[in-house]
Amino acid sequence: MKEFVEGSHAIAQIVQTCQPGVISAYPITPQTHIVEDLAQMVSSGELKSQFVNVESEHSAASVVLGGSAAGVRVYTATSSQGLFYMQEVVFNIAGMRLPVVMTCANRAISAPINIWNDQQDSISLRDAGWIQIYAEDNQEAVDFHLLAYRLAEDKRVMLPVMVCMDGFILTHGMETVDIPEQEKVNKFLPAYKPLYKLDPAEPISMGLLADPDYYMETRFAIQETMKESIGYLSEISAEFKAVFGRDYKDMLVEEYQTKDAEKVIVAMGSVCGTIKEAVDEQRAKGKKVGLLRIISFRPFPYARIYEALKHVPRIAVLDKAVSLGAYAPIAVEMKAAFYGKKNSPKVISSFVAGLGGRDITLESVEEIFRRLTAKEVNSDFIDLKPELLKEEYGK
Amino acid sequence: MFGPLTVKPLESKGDKTGSWRTQVRPYYLHKDCIACKMCLLICPEGCVSGKEKNAFSVDYTFCKGCGVCADICPKKDIVMKPEEGEQK
Numbered sequence: 001m002k003e004f005v006e007g008s009h010a011i012a013q014i015v016q017t018c019q020p021g022v023i024s025a026y027p028i029t030p031q032t033h034i035v036e037d038l039a040q041m042v043s044s045g046e047l048k049s050q051f052v053n054v055e056s057e058h059s060a061a062s063v064v065l066g067g068s069a070a071g072v073r074v075y076t077a078t079s080s081q082g083l084f085y086m087q088e089v090v091f092n093i094a095g096m097r098l099p100v101v102m103t104c105a106n107r108a109i110s111a112p113i114n115i116w117n118d119q120q121d122s123i124s125l126r127d128a129g130w131i132q133i134y135a136e137d138n139q140e141a142v143d144f145h146l147l148a149y150r151l152a153e154d155k156r157v158m159l160p161v162m163v164c165m166d167g168f169i170l171t172h173g174m175e176t177v178d179i180p181e182q183e184k185v186n187k188f189l190p191a192y193k194p195l196y197k198l199d200p201a202e203p204i205s206m207g208l209l210a211d212p213d214y215y216m217e218t219r220f221a222i223q224e225t226m227k228e229s230i231g232y233l234s235e236i237s238a239e240f241k242a243v244f245g246r247d248y249k250d251m252l253v254e255e256y257q258t259k260d261a262e263k264v265i266v267a268m269g270s271v272c273g274t275i276k277e278a279v280d281e282q283r284a285k286g287k288k289v290g291l292l293r294i295i296s297f298r299p300f301p302y303a304r305i306y307e308a309l310k311h312v313p314r315i316a317v318l319d320k321a322v323s324l325g326a327y328a329p330i331a332v333e334m335k336a337a338f339y340g341k342k343n344s345p346k347v348i349s350s351f352v353a354g355l356g357g358r359d360i361t362l363e364s365v366e367e368i369f370r371r372l373t374a375k376e377v378n379s380d381f382i383d384l385k386p387e388l389l390k391e392e393y394g395k
Numbered sequence: 396m397f398g399p400l401t402v403k404p405l406e407s408k409g410d411k412t413g414s415w416r417t418q419v420r421p422y423y424l425h426k427d428c429i430a431c432k433m434c435l436l437i438c439p440e441g442c443v444s445g446k447e448k449n450a451f452s453v454d455y456t457f458c459k460g461c462g463v464c465a466d467i468c469p470k471k472d473i474v475m476k477p478e479e480g481e482q483k
Contacts, residue, residue: 096400097400196400196401203404204401204402204403205402205403205404206400206401208402208407209410211410213410214398214399217398217399218398218399218400220398221396221397221398222398224396225396225397228396
């Protein structure tokens with residue numbers, strides 16, 4: 001049913017239809033509205049689930065780890081510092097192959113403290129063994145939760161999935177969202193049956209010591225499963241289309257005006273809405289520009305991206321995160337995707353924008369197209385305020 | 396694809412933890428033993444066996460030489476002795 005609704009509320013509604021048996025979370029801006037709504041639903045009886053109140057994100061992640069290990073569908077959501085506080089458990093969940101689904105309301109990282117949006121939090125946990133998908137708008141954010149549970153619980157996958165949605169821009173943005181009906185959800189997402197579970201009648205141990213004789217194989221298996229998941233994403237996306245009518249193609253990337261483009265911006269998340277508008281404006285002026293939106297950041301679809309962009313002469317990679325002291329995170333992957341290949345763009349320039357919630361406007365996007373010249377640049381910051389910068393400490 | 400994920404009870408016997416022992420191993424003197432079973436219960440590897448007085452023994456395939464059995468023995472009937480040159 002279509003509703004004009006806040007992003008967070010839409011997420012709570014879709015999680016309700018997924019009927020997780022255990023929910024645990026600790027409130028943190030801008031994730032709070034999601035779990036507040038879910039707590040309300042559990043309290044009023046609309047959602048039959050155990051909502052475990054905890055004293056920290058480390059405990060919240062541990063509770064959903066335990067719930068999933070005991071064989072039920074689980075849900076948690078967090079953001080920024082909360083995700084970092086969960087980090088240890090985040091790696092454990094993947095290592096134990098537990099199909100946890102988490103919403104990450106993307107937010108900047110301290111210090112200095114900043115509650116606004118960028119994507120540094122989830123990107124910093126890119127190596128954790130979680131599948132990471134990034135939504136552009138709230139309809140996608142809602143739909144991706146269904147896809148996330150299907151993918152995570154697929155017996156060939158059994159990996160946790162992080163659905164990333166830009167904090168405030170999506171979580172607090174009001175949009176018309178078609179929230180799938182319970183019957184359709186039941187058709188698409190059957191009840192969860194675990195591969196293994198903690199059961200006193202049949203005791204097993206999970207996640208315990210693996211000495212040098214065993215550890216490497218657990219990592220290799222996740223790496224292989226990640227690669228295989230690239231195919232499963234499009235498979236599950238096709239099933240999603242058959243039930244709900246919305247088509248996310250291969251769930252890896254979205255190509256927008258890239259076919260004959262001479263300049264393409266590569267980006268991820270809600271900023272792609274702004275970039276599409278900028279692309280339309282430039283196209284109206286006869287400029288051949290386009291956008292490649294990355295949906296799946298882990299697994300990273302190298303081959304798919306190569307095919308999509310191999311004939312584009314100039315690429316601008318827009319990162320809303322940094323790897324301080326190195327190339328920006330998406331830029332690294334993009335350069336790797338083309339290294340040593342026969343056809344590749346002449347220029348892959350990297351731009352950093354929108355950190356800590358600084359608006360990425362149509363002008364910012366135009367500025368990126370302007371700076372995308374024959375001379376390659378790396379981690380070029382957009383919309384910097386030079387007047388705030390000083391050369392000497394303490395002045 | 397999956398690697399090793401779960402372990403059933405006793406399956407960890409595959410890990411020959413005795414190979415971790417480097418310096419000392421417990422010796423049961425079999426003089427003052429009262430069969431209190433404290434050594435058997437406290438052993439983190441569960442590698443002590445026995446029922447009768449002065450008849451308890453250690454499976455050195457799994458004993459890591461941690462010494463808690465000798466420490467807890469109320470009769471000081473277990474002593475830790477240096478490994479005699481043998482590398483286990």
